[in-house]
Amino acid sequence: MWLTVFTDRGYLNSLLASMGQQPVSWLAYDNYPSMFAAVLIAEVWRATSLVFVIVVAGLQSIPKDYEEAAGVFGASFWNRLWHVTLPLLRPSLQTALILRTILAFQTFAVALALTGQNFPLVVGETYRWYTGLQDPNVASALALVVMFVSMVTAVGYLKLLRDQTEAAR
Known part of the structure; x- marks a missing residue:
């Protein structure tokens, strides 16, 4: 879906052309900032829906x-939000x-x-080392780095957001 938005003849450039602007090569190799922005927008859109479902389910509970x-x-509203809802x-x-x-x-x-x-x-490098460079050992090491960073981040979130009454025990 996002490819049809960001290609040279995609929806975004059609919108820019209708407004009298020059089309932009969003996914061109030499235009790294726009390529990064396109990937970032697509990724945020992909993963944010799952986060919203979880948060809305939490609010309903x-x-x-x-x-x-x-x-x-x-x-007040802010006190209720800060001390009750969150x-x-x-x-x-x-x-x-x-x-x-x-x-x-x-x-x-x-x-x-x-x-x-x-x-x-990092995951792309893992893929490149495994398929392109035919070195599963380095690919496995990179995958372990990704897993370790994910685990450390998850533990950090759990410690940061833990209940203060549980922390006192």
Whole structure:
């Protein structure tokens, strides 16, 4: 879908042409910033929907009684959001952040589909070492680096967003 948006005769350049602007080669090899922006936009669009589903499900699981009680006791919107909604949404936010981090390492498919070349990503380097350079040992080492960074980030999210009552125990 994003390829039809960013190609030379794609929707975005058609929109620019209708406004009297010059078309842009979004995915040209010599135009690295626009190529990076195109991959970034496509990846954010791909993974954000899953994060929204998790956060909306978390919001729907919060009982309305808590917010109503806070409103009865005179809490402002921001106080209700900060002291009621966000603490109850913490498990959903942890899950969403961990999944989003893991999905960030999987941008290789999006980058390859849009640019059609080796886009500088760690997972892309893993693929290049395994298929192009025929060295599964280096590819395995890079895959372990990706896994280690994902695990450290996930543990960091869990520690950062843990409940303070659990931390005191």
